[in-house]
Amino acid sequence: MSVDTATVARIASLARIKVSQAEIDAMVPELNGILAWVEQLGEVDVSGVEPMTAVIENHLRLRDDVIDADPLTAGGVRDKVLANAPAAEHGFFGVPKVIE
Amino acid sequence: MTELTELGVAAIRDGVAKGDFTAVEVAEAFNANVAAAQDALNAFIVATPDAAIDAAKAVDVKRAKGEALGKMGGVPIGMKDLFATKGVQTTAASHILEGFKPEYESTVSQKLWDAGAGMLGKLNLDQFAMGSSNETSYFGNVISPWKRNDGGNAPLAPGGSSGGSSAAVSARLCPAATGTDTGGSIRQPAAFTGISGIKPTYGRCSRWGIVAFASSLDQAGPMARDVRDCAVMLEAMAGFDPKDATSLNLPVPEWEANLSGDLKGRRVGIPREYRMDGTDADVLASWDRGIEWLKDAGAEVVDVSLPHTKYALPAYYIIAPAEASSNLARYDGVRYGLRDLPDGANLQDMYAATRAAGFGAEVKRRIMIGTYVLSAGFYDAYYTQAQKVRTLISQDFRNAFTQVDVILAPTTPTAAFGLGDMVSDPLAMYLNDVFAVPASLAGLPAMSVPAGLNREGLPLGLQIVGKPFDEQGVLNAGLAIEARAQFTAKPEKWW
Numbered sequence: 001m002s003v004d005t006a007t008v009a010r011i012a013s014l015a016r017i018k019v020s021q022a023e024i025d026a027m028v029p030e031l032n033g034i035l036a037w038v039e040q041l042g043e044v045d046v047s048g049v050e051p052m053t054a055v056i057e058n059h060l061r062l063r064d065d066v067i068d069a070d071p072l073t074a075g076g077v078r079d080k081v082l083a084n085a086p087a088a089e090h091g092f093f094g095v096p097k098v099i100e
Numbered sequence: 101m102t103e104l105t106e107l108g109v110a111a112i113r114d115g116v117a118k119g120d121f122t123a124v125e126v127a128e129a130f131n132a133n134v135a136a137a138q139d140a141l142n143a144f145i146v147a148t149p150d151a152a153i154d155a156a157k158a159v160d161v162k163r164a165k166g167e168a169l170g171k172m173g174g175v176p177i178g179m180k181d182l183f184a185t186k187g188v189q190t191t192a193a194s195h196i197l198e199g200f201k202p203e204y205e206s207t208v209s210q211k212l213w214d215a216g217a218g219m220l221g222k223l224n225l226d227q228f229a230m231g232s233s234n235e236t237s238y239f240g241n242v243i244s245p246w247k248r249n250d251g252g253n254a255p256l257a258p259g260g261s262s263g264g265s266s267a268a269v270s271a272r273l274c275p276a277a278t279g280t281d282t283g284g285s286i287r288q289p290a291a292f293t294g295i296s297g298i299k300p301t302y303g304r305c306s307r308w309g310i311v312a313f314a315s316s317l318d319q320a321g322p323m324a325r326d327v328r329d330c331a332v333m334l335e336a337m338a339g340f341d342p343k344d345a346t347s348l349n350l351p352v353p354e355w356e357a358n359l360s361g362d363l364k365g366r367r368v369g370i371p372r373e374y375r376m377d378g379t380d381a382d383v384l385a386s387w388d389r390g391i392e393w394l395k396d397a398g399a400e401v402v403d404v405s406l407p408h409t410k411y412a413l414p415a416y417y418i419i420a421p422a423e424a425s426s427n428l429a430r431y432d433g434v435r436y437g438l439r440d441l442p443d444g445a446n447l448q449d450m451y452a453a454t455r456a457a458g459f460g461a462e463v464k465r466r467i468m469i470g471t472y473v474l475s476a477g478f479y480d481a482y483y484t485q486a487q488k489v490r491t492l493i494s495q496d497f498r499n500a501f502t503q504v505d506v507i508l509a510p511t512t513p514t515a516a517f518g519l520g521d522m523v524s525d526p527l528a529m530y531l532n533d534v535f536a537v538p539a540s541l542a543g544l545p546a547m548s549v550p551a552g553l554n555r556e557g558l559p560l561g562l563q564i565v566g567k568p569f570d571e572q573g574v575l576n577a578g579l580a581i582e583a584r585a586q587f588t589a590k591p592e593k594w595w
Contacts, residue, residue, distance in 0.1 A: 001481070003472070015425065015471040016432070016448070017464055018456035027468065030526065034469060037527055038414040041485050044492065051487030052494065055302045055316060055543030056568055058346060072204070073343055080203040086439035093434050096447050 001039070002032045104129040105272045109175050109329035110356075112275055113216075116159065116174030123156035123163075123174030127218055130176045133273045134220050137245075140595030143258075143268040145181050145239045146189050147221035152176045155218025162216075170216030171336045178268045178277035181222035182229055183209045183320075184309040188219075192311040193227045193237035196458025197437045206309025207341045208278065208320050215336035220274050223264030227460045228428065229285055229313045232532045233522060234263025236462040241519055244293060245271035245591035249557030256516045256558070259289025265323045266293040270591060276324035276333050280310060282317045283416050284511075284536025287548040290323055291511035291561025294550045294589060296578065297323035298330045301568050302543030303348035305334075306341030314423035315346075317416075317540050327549060327578045331355040334571065350569070358572055361580040364398035368577065369504035373409035374535060380514045382554035387510050390551055390562040390581055394508060397580035402504050406496040411489050412538040417530060418473050418486035419541070424463075425470025431458060465526065494542040501567045506577045509535050511548040511561035539565045549578045550587040559589065 003011070008027050012019040019027070068074030078091055087094035104126050107115065116123050131149040138144060159174045184190050184202035191197040205213075213219075227236040234242040234257060244258040244267055258267040262279035266289035269277050279286035281299035290297030298321045305320040312318060322333035335355055341347040370391060375384070391401055433439035433454030440453040459467070473482035500507060513534055522529040539546040545568070548561035562581055566574035 001478070007472075008468070011468050011472050011475070013452075014475065015467050016429075016451040016455055017459070017467065018449075018452035027465070030465065031468060031472070033527060034417065034465075035472075038418055038482070038486075041411055041414050041418070041489050042481075044408065044411055044485075044489050046485065046488040046492070049488045049491050051484050052490040053487075054346075055494065055541070056346075056348065058303060058348060061342070061345070061349075063342070070342065077203070081435075083203055084200050084436035086433060086437070095434055096441065096445060096450055098447050 002035060003028060105133050107275060108325045109172065109276045109332050112175045113173055113332070116163065117169055123159040124153060126174060127152040127156035127176045130220055130274055137271055137273055137595045141243050141245060141267050141271060142240050143224055143242050143264045143271070143273060144178070144221040145191060145193065145224050148188060148219050152218040152220045155213065159216050170214065171332060172212060173216030175216070175275060176218045176220045177212065178220050178223045178265060178274040179209055180225055180262055180265050180278045180280060182225060182280055182311045183278060184311070185209055185219065185222065188222060190222065190311070191239070192229070193225045193239055194458065194460065194463065195238040195438060196431045196454070198238070200436050204309060207306035207343060208310070208337050211339065212336050217336065223268055223277055225264055226261035228311065228424070228463050229261035229280060229282055230424070230462050230466055231260040232284070232288055232529050233257035233517070233519065234260040235519060235523055236460050238460060242267050243519070244516055245595065246293060246516060246558055247591070247594065255519045257292065257519050259292035259516065261285040262289045262323060266290055266295060269293070269295045269323055269325060271595070276322055276329055278320060278337070279323045280318055280320050281540065282313050283420060283540045284533040286321050286323060287511050287536050287546060287561070287563060288533060290548040292516040292559065294559030294587065295323060295325055296327055296330050296547065296549045297321060298334060298547035298571065298574065299540070299545065300334060300338060300571050301348070301545045303346050304338045304571070306344040306347050308341055308343040312427040314420040315427060316423060317420060327575055327582050328356060328359060330547065331359055331575050353572060355572055355575055359579055360576050361397055361583050363394060363577065363580050366399045366506070367504040368394045368399045368401050369404035369500050369507040370401060371404050371406045371409065371500070371507055371509055373406050374509045376513070376534070378513070379510070382515070383510045383513060383560060386551045386560045386562065390508055393581050393584035394577065396584060404500040404504055404507065406500060406538065408489065408492045408496050409538055412493050412541055413530060413534055415486040415489045415493065416537045416541060417469070418482050419490065421466040421470035422474050422483050423470070425467045425474065428463070428467055431455060490541050493538055497542045497544060505567070506573050507565040508577070509563050509565070511535060511563040515554045515556065515558035515560055535563060544568060545571045545574045547574050547578050549581050549585070551581065551585050552587065553589055
């Protein structure tokens with residue numbers, strides 16, 4: 001499978017990355033080179049093989065069903081959460097107007 | 101007295117404990133080296149000399165009171181700028197995080213401070229840890245302290261992504277540094293600069309507070325000048341963390357106390373598929389010497405097969421970008437980091453403009469690949485297929501480990517290459533991690549130790565891969581190589 005300029009433009013849109021036509025033109029051969037190379041995986045016989053879900057067998061834990069059980073990952077830290085926001089007002093993240 | 105900056109982790113820890121010198125003297129000596137090398141090597145994004153001195157003072161006060169100093173007591177280290185450090189800029193070497201000062205501390209860095217270590221600064225790296233040469237950093241290339249012996253002055257790559265870490269440790273700017281390894285990012289730069297580095301079993305070190313690249317692969321580990329120092333520092337970094345869902349709930353072994361280079365009764369596997377066409381003759385010769393060294397240490401050498409080796413790299417370049425594309429979705433110009441808001445832009449425009457301005461070319465390339473392989477209609481053909489191949493790669497190792505205790509291979513197919521030599525061809529750059537990626541895909545502990553110099557006078561590394569949870573076996577084989585390689589070369593100071 002290979003990508004064309006329309007596909008690259010669509011991927012960029014899905015990835016929320018603004019690209020110019022010149023950037024798209026440059027990306028087409030680069031991405032096709034990488035995709036052609038990864039396509040060799042198609043020759044591997046994977047019949048009966050499960051896709052990997054965990055590299056090391058590990059027990060999935062559940063935390064106690066208690067609000068703010070772990071103070072380090074608990075709530076109540078609004079100002080810390082907002083401290084690095086490019087625009088924070090009145091205790092909220094600020095974004096451009098969404099509703100016309 | 102020995103120059104303090106020539107000392108490693110264990111020597112500094114022991115010297116401070118005995119009173120041969122103070123922790124403040126050590127921190128001052130390394131602070132001076134960091135400052136003197138910054139313009140030439142660009143190993144640090146931010147230096148934090150005051151943090152190093154403050155931590156050292158605390159250790160000296162504890163010693164005066166007769167209190168225990170910790171596993172890393174008095175040892176100043178470099179912190180890869182992928183670890184969140186409270187109040188200190190944390191960028192992942194990306195413009196999109198420039199100015200970000202976390203309100204929290206990563207688990208691994210906190211453990212190191214709790215063990216008595218101090219921070220010399222935040223080390224440069226490939227942007228979001230995506231790269232093998234440290235040429236994708238927004239904050240400029242790191243220059244390797246090493247030069248070829250041809251009299252030329254060509255600047256060389258320190259490896260990547262932990263290139264600031266490798267350059268700083270080999271240039272004596274710090275006795276040790278943290279690294280992270282997603283597909284070789286500890287081992288490859290360690291090999292390029294003549295130092296040691298270990299990636300532990302996936303889950304040994306908490307990922308909490310490490311800027312995420314590919315979460316099923318990312319694993320932190322130490323980079324230092326020898327095997328013992330790696331063991332000491334790994335003990336301080338590892339341990340269960342309830343804040344990381346993939347953290348292993350296992351006690352941390354006493355790796356340093358159990359170090360032994362005696363390999364009698366141990367079996368070492370030599371994977372025949374790693375003898376690839378195009379591998380440098382000096383690299384192959386160094387591998388053969390490594391085999392002889394391990395035999396000399398008492399090990400039995402066994403030929404093993406890892407039949408899916410050639411598919412590891414292509415599988416990695418589907419899985420890692422796929423995970424990156426979802427992990428990096430968080431950089432949206434809303435919660436932290438850069439925001440680019442063109443006039444009249446709506447929310448969607450702001451996302452796209454912010455990400456276009458904030459991410460470097462390699463990061464965009466990988467997000468695009470990841471988005472494509474996860475998109476409707478292509479998911480099974482690419483992503484599911486890659487995860488099945490990953491299962492087979494893991495099974496290859498499991499089969500081999502029924503016959504052997506550890507596996508020995510080169511760390512890289514070549515010695516360090518020149519800056520700029522690979523940038524025009526992403527695929528050629530990716531191929532540099534061909535020997536490192538399989539162990540990452542299988543979550544196995546793996547380390548690189550210096551094995552000698554090539555014909556150009558540049559370091560070569562040998563890699564040891566172990567069974568899950570058997571860091572001890574890896575460290576011990578590394579120690580056996582270290583004892584025989586007698587690697588004492590260091591870059592001649594030109595900076």
